Amino acid sequence: MSKLIAIGAAVLGIGLGAWSGYQVGSAQSPVSVAHADIPTLVRRAAGFSAGRAETDSDVLRALIREEMTAVIAQQDRRSPEASSSGISRAAAVSAAEDASPEKVAQRRAAQEQIDAMMAQGVWGNEQRLTFQQQLVVLDPEQRERALQQITAAINNGTLQVGTDGPPL
Amino acid sequence: MKKLVIIASAAAALALQPVAFAGYHANSFVSVYKSSSGGSAYGSMQSARYYSSDSSQYIGCLSASDLVSSIYITCAARNAQNVVLTCYSTTANGQARQAVASVNTTSAVYFAADSSGKCTYISIGNYSYNL
Numbered sequence: 202m203s204k205l206i207a208i209g210a211a212v213l214g215i216g217l218g219a220w221s222g223y224q225v226g227s228a229q230s231p232v233s234v235a236h237a238d239i240p241t242l243v244r245r246a247a248g249f250s251a252g253r254a255e256t257d258s259d260v261l262r263a264l265i266r267e268e269m270t271a272v273i274a275q276q277d278r279r280s281p282e283a284s285s286s287g288i289s290r291a292a293a294v295s296a297a298e299d300a301s302p303e304k305v306a307q308r309r310a311a312q313e314q315i316d317a318m319m320a321q322g323v324w325g326n327e328q329r330l331t332f333q334q335q336l337v338v339l340d341p342e343q344r345e346r347a348l349q350q351i352t353a354a355i356n357n358g359t360l361q362v363g364t365d366g367p368p369l
Numbered sequence: 370m371k372k373l374v375i376i377a378s379a380a381a382a383l384a385l386q387p388v389a390f391a392g393y394h395a396n397s398f399v400s401v402y403k404s405s406s407g408g409s410a411y412g413s414m415q416s417a418r419y420y421s422s423d424s425s426q427y428i429g430c431l432s433a434s435d436l437v438s439s440i441y442i443t444c445a446a447r448n449a450q451n452v453v454l455t456c457y458s459t460t461a462n463g464q465a466r467q468a469v470a471s472v473n474t475t476s477a478v479y480f481a482a483d484s485s486g487k488c489t490y491i492s493i494g495n496y497s498y499n500l
Contacts, residue, residue, distance in 0.1 A: 337435055341459065348441060348457045352486025355455050356408060362453045366427060367445035369455060 300340075308343060311335035315347050319354060325363040332369070393498045397477050399426040401448045407484050410446035410454045413477035413499040423449040428478050430469040430491070442469050444480040444491060456482035456489075468493045475499050 314335055318328045332351065336344055348369075354360035355368050362368045398421055399412030412428040428446040432439065442465065445455040458465065468491050472478060477499050481490040 333433075336433075336440070344440065345459050348443075348459065349485050349487070352443075352455050352457050352482070353484070355453060356403065356482060356486055362447075367429065367431065367443070367455065368453065369431065369443045369445065369457065 307338050308340060311338040312343055312347070315350070319350060319360065322359065322361060323363060324351070324355065324360045324368055326365055329364050329368060394500070395498045396420050397499065399428045399446050399448045401446055401452045401454045403452070403454060405484065407456075407482045407486075407489070408454045409479065409481040409490075410444075410448075411477070411479045412446060412448075414472075414474050415499050421449065425449050425451050430472055430478060430480070430493075432466060432469045439466060442466060442488070442491075444469075444478065444488060446478070446480070454482060456480055456486055458488040461488070465491050471495065 312335075315332060318324070318331065321328075332347075336347060339347060351360065351369065355362055396416040397411065397413035398416050399410065401410045402408055410428060412426065414428070417426045417428055426447055426449050428444075430442060430444040432442045434440055439461065441457050441459045442461045443455060443457040445453065447453045461469075465488075471493050473495060475495045475497065477494045477496065479490070479492040479494075480488055483489050
């Protein structure tokens with residue numbers, strides 16, 4: 202019987218200890234750290250319990266806008282002229298990277314060959330093939346110019362087309 | 370002998386029978402219009418290639434790429450009188466490139482060029498009546 206009383210007392214003691222510990226812990230106020238540099242994203246709604254809140258959409262929008270502006274600015278810094286001229290960014294970067302003296306010389310030679318063919322006034326199969334071969338050597342700006350020269354000359358009749366099929 | 374001649378004649382007659390086509394058909398022979406501000410051209414593949422009586426007319430488009438990006442697209446046409454019109458674009462958008470890629474034997478092509486030769490309009494119509 203005394204054994205039963207001892208066990209009961211021990212269980213009661215443990216139970217009381219656990220309860221008091223829980224009470225002390227929950228009585229302390231929750232830790233709240235205020236960061237002045239971080240905008241308040243979550244606004245506590247009055248009348249709601251602490252677990253419920255609504256997102257501050259203005260602040261969220263401002264954050265997204267800021268991120269988007271930074272990304273766009275970064276892209277424009279990489280290639281400002283390509284985005285304005287309509288030339289593809291990859292092509293512009295490629296042209297800049299390939300501007301070695303050898304490449305520049307190759308491009309000059311290609312341009313000269315195209316000019317010489319234009320001066321002949323006749324556009325046949327041979328000229329078309331040579332033009333296509335030289336066109337890939339040119340940088341995007343030169344290519345645009347060459348295409349414009351040939352096309353305008355064909356359309357206004359200063360270049361006589363003698364190709365078996367399309368001139369380009 | 371007489372029987373053989375009859376059979377041969379019948380076989381020849383059958384072989385020479387034209388293939389029967391049904392449905393609506395319209396020819397669009399290649400026409401080229403030029404002005405000081407550019408020009409335009411129109412025509413269908415089938416009409417140019419199979420229904421025309423001349424050996425001059427053609428129409429079509431080409432798309433060129435260096436396998437990194439699209440270099441240019443170009444369209445060209447020549448009418449029965451040997452008048453050629455062509456246009457090009459190095460800045461064609463996705464729709465234009467897609468239109469050029471969709472050209473096939475049922476296609477009728479229309480394109481317009483400005484005075485510098487740049488394509489200002491491309492239209493591809495794929496209809497059964499072009500066949």
